[in-house]
Every structure is written in C-alpha cells, then in structure tokens.
Amino acid sequence: MTIQHVLFDADGVLQEIPGGWYAAMEPYAGDMARDLLHKTWKEELPSLAGRGDYLPLLAATLAEYGVSAAVEVVYADVWHRIDRNDESFAIVDALRRNGYGVHLGTNQERYRGAHMRTTMGYDGLFDVSCYSYHLGVAKPDPAFFVEAARRIGAEPSSILFVDDSAANVDGARSAGLIAEQWELAQGHDVLRALLARHGLNASAPAL
Known part of the structure; x- marks a missing residue:
C-alpha cells in the first residue's frame, strides 16, 4: 500500500533538550544527576501510560538525592527545557x-x-x-x-x-x-x- x-x-x-537531560539536571543534583534521572525515569513508566501522578514520585526522588528546590521549579526547568x-x-x-x-x-x-x-x-x-x-x-x-x-x-x-x-x-x-x-x-x-x-x-x- x-x-x-x-x-x-x-x-x-x-x-x-539543549545540552541534554544530564546537563539540565546538574545544577540541582551535581554529579548525581545521571543516577537521579535514571531512577526517576523508571518510576515514570506507569505515568507514560496514563497511570498515576508523576510529580509526587519525582518530588520523593529529588528529596532522596538531597535536592532542596521545589519539584515544580525543577520540573519546569528540566522537563520543559525543549527546543x-x-x-x-x-x-x-x-x-x-x-x-x-x-x-x-x-x-x-x-x-x-x-x-x-x-x-x-x-x-x-x-x-x-x-x-x-x-x-x-x-x-x-x-x-x-x-x-x-x-x-x-x-x-x-x-x-x-x-x-x-x-x-x-x-x-x-x-x-x-x-x-x-x-x-x-x-x-x-x-x-x-x-x-x-x-x-x-x-x-x-x-x-
């Protein structure tokens, strides 16, 4: 056909994402940015199929890695950084x-x-x-x-x-x-x- x-x-x-995901997360997580992102991407999988709310999961991961910035700030700066x-x-x-x-x-x-x-x-x-x-x-x-x-x-x-x-x-x-x-x-x-x-x-x- x-x-x-x-x-x-x-x-x-x-x-x-300009510079890539890791560079976008580094201001918040430093040299732990890669590990943090890979962990939260695994947690994100159900929400990709419309199940559950991703932001509370991300907030918990940010806290686990010692990121003090609000989840809304990090999300907007990293996930909305799209060219x-x-x-x-x-x-x-x-x-x-x-x-x-x-x-x-x-x-x-x-x-x-x-x-x-x-x-x-x-x-x-x-x-x-x-x-x-x-x-x-x-x-x-x-x-x-x-x-x-x-x-x-x-x-x-x-x-x-x-x-x-x-x-x-x-x-x-x-x-x-x-x-x-x-x-x-x-x-x-x-x-x-x-x-x-x-x-x-x-x-x-x-x-």
Missing part, C-alpha cells in the same frame, strides 16, 4: 503541503504532554496527536501503534513511523506500520533520503 501518512516521534526527532528543531518542522510542513497526513506519536506523561500541546502549540501542528498518557499505552508496545492507526483512520501499512529508538521501530513494525529509525544527529539530508525511499516528497512545494 502507498504510504499516505507519516507519524513522527518527538524527542530526538522533532525536538531536543523545537526548525528543520524537522520544515519537513513536517512540506509533507503536509504535499498532501500527506502528518502526525505525532510520543511517550509523555500528562504534565509534559500538556506543555507540548498548549505552550509549544503542537496541537495546531499535527493532524492527529498520539500521546501515550492519553492513549493509555506507551511505546514500544504494539498496542500504541494499533491505537494510533485507529485514531489516524488509516491502514497501518499506509503509515510511515519515524523514531530514534530501535525498540519503538520494532514495535511499530509488529503492528503493521512501515517504520524507520532516525535521530537528529544523523542530519536532515538522511531523513529526506529515507522519506524519498518510501516515495514521499519532503521538499517544499513551489509557490
């Missing part, structure tokens, strides 16, 4: 102008997801947005992609999924989507070539 839709991951594909990649979004815009459906498929708990949807304006940039906390299931579970295809209203085989995680790509393929692994560090010429191999025109249309 001809690909008619592209489903993009967010972190590492469309956006990034949109202009070149990625130029490709999103070009694909839409060329007639393809362009969608977002991302693992987020509800606070960061809400920030992306409203403050960053993502709801207006995609035809369908699939946030894991809202779907009730997180990548790489194939059920995430089955539900995403249902919401897009398309056959899975007509959707190309792009993600920086090999596990997520495998999950998408298990659900019948076409899927490719790509990350920002590879450069956008690689992404454009990848899209072209699947018959997709990611060049801006002539005015």
Whole structure:
C-alpha cells in the first residue's frame, strides 16, 4: 500500500533538550544527576501510560538525592527545557503541503504532554496527536501503534513511523506500520533520503 501518512516521534526527532537531560539536571543534583534521572525515569513508566501522578514520585526522588528546590521549579526547568528543531518542522510542513497526513506519536506523561500541546502549540501542528498518557499505552508496545492507526483512520501499512529508538521501530513494525529509525544527529539530508525511499516528497512545494 502507498504510504499516505507519516507519524513522527518527538524527542530526538522533532525536538531536543539543549545540552541534554544530564546537563539540565546538574545544577540541582551535581554529579548525581545521571543516577537521579535514571531512577526517576523508571518510576515514570506507569505515568507514560496514563497511570498515576508523576510529580509526587519525582518530588520523593529529588528529596532522596538531597535536592532542596521545589519539584515544580525543577520540573519546569528540566522537563520543559525543549527546543523545537526548525528543520524537522520544515519537513513536517512540506509533507503536509504535499498532501500527506502528518502526525505525532510520543511517550509523555500528562504534565509534559500538556506543555507540548498548549505552550509549544503542537496541537495546531499535527493532524492527529498520539500521546501515550492519553492513549493509555506507551511505546514500544504494539498496542500504541494499533491505537494510533485507529485514531489516524488509516491502514497501518499506509503509515510511515519515524523514531530514534530501535525498540519503538520494532514495535511499530509488529503492528503493521512501515517504520524507520532516525535521530537528529544523523542530519536532515538522511531523513529526506529515507522519506524519498518510501516515495514521499519532503521538499517544499513551489509557490
């Protein structure tokens, strides 16, 4: 089946944390930043699927590591420290102008997801947005992609999924989507070539 839709991951594909997660947390946790983040990311997993409240868990972990700053301050400074990649979004815009459906498929708990949807304006940039906390299931579970295809209203085989995680790509393929692994560090010429191999025109249309 001809690909008619592209489903993009967010972190590492469309956006990034300037300097990376560890550097963002270092002002609060110093050389314990890496350990703190890995611990709290494990605790975050249920909330990615919409179960439970992440902030109290994060607050407890911050206290355990001796971070005195309020959880709301740390969360806003670290989790909301997001840079949109202009070149990625130029490709999103070009694909839409060329007639393809362009969608977002991302693992987020509800606070960061809400920030992306409203403050960053993502709801207006995609035809369908699939946030894991809202779907009730997180990548790489194939059920995430089955539900995403249902919401897009398309056959899975007509959707190309792009993600920086090999596990997520495998999950998408298990659900019948076409899927490719790509990350920002590879450069956008690689992404454009990848899209072209699947018959997709990611060049801006002539005015």
